[in-house]
Amino acid sequence: MAQKKLLRFAQIKDFNNVHEYPAGMQGEWRTYFKNNNPVILELACGRGEYTVGLATLYPNKNFIGVDIKGNRMYIGAKKALDNKLTNAAFLRTQIEKITDYFSPGEVDEIWITFPDPQLRISKAKKRLTHPRFLRLYQQVLKSDGIIHLKTDSPDLYDFTKLVAAKYDLQIIKDDANIYTDKIITPELNIKTHYESLDIAQSNTIHYLQFILPVKIKNEDDALQQLLQKNIEADLA
Template sequence: MAHKKLQRFQEIKTFPNVFEMPENMAQRWTKHFNNQHPLVLELACGKGEYTVGLARLYPENNYIGVDIKGNRIWRGALTALNEDLHNVAFLRTPIEQIQQYFFPNSVDAIWITFPDPQLRLSKAKKRLTHPRFLRLYQQILQPNGVVYLKTDSPNLYQFTKTVINLFGLELLQDYDNLYAATNLLPEHTIKTHYEQLDIAQSNRIHFLAFKLNQTLPIEKDVELKKLIEIHGTD
């Protein structure tokens, strides 16, 4: 297994659609895609199933999967190359550094699909829908940009709804049981490796879409912590 990981790390260095913590990348995306189409990110993309799936559905957009795990990115990047998908790229970097690689207001939407829910309260700040991360997304999202969350974790779902309500963010879609809905779009039904593992064993998939249309004052983070302690959204 270790040998395979090392081999994949070496292979992605040769992939034209993978960028590993590059300098001055913000000004290079247009050149890479050779167009100015809308830019959509999948954060903590894992094997990139959603990045590739969205790119298949909507060739008029450019999609970038972001993850720190190079051996996971390898799978999605290779699939995109094999299918000749020119609207797909992958960025290997920690999510905490995401604002370094995109100009302000340059990203149209962000997808977060089946991230680690970081269930312990002491790790709440590592949740990708914590205000700490949302403030980073605000730096690169367009004013009407949308954040999408798809998760099997009821804890992360409720936590994110708490964040949305506390900061007065605009909620666009809310599915407590996504696949029970009758008005689903094709992008709702893309399944990742981690979805199929059913780690949370909750027997349902949760989905949220919201806009970062308000400022996120740091002072409210203390209130957020108290809310999740009281109401059990941890």
């Protein structure tokens, strides 16, 4: 591992706003923040631009960036400390383990910012808007809690809309290109590292805002078959 990466991994251990696989935090986040304000997650936060940006915009809400990569998280956590943002924190864990760290209904809202699109059909279950993940989010999110997806991947955007249609998600906002000539909200204007990389080379940023149904159906095998069929139709 490169020296800088190792150094950052060591440094976050001393940051009081970084929690690595913490024990006993389930149901305790408001106590940690010392207020009763809403708790909002940024999943796949990377360098935590949304965690820091939203915490700056909304001092009366608490923000937690979640990611597995400590060296990326270091950048956001350091910025939050330097800017004395007491309403921003970071949780280092796999998103698959999210239910270990939050109690039912403890989370008010979720942002998913530029998650890996996992383009191969065989990896579809790793997409952060796959029903497998939505079921986990549902266990910690309050009912009617909003989920935001911001992505440069047209594939992930289309996939999430397909999931929305098949699993009865309620789409509140659907913007195929947020940077068309109109005024956008300050939160959508926050730019992340991956947004600036434009890996999909689409020069287009998609945004979806949705609410989960009361119960998320289990039709994941049918979803997988549909994805396979769509691919075969595209190749024919």
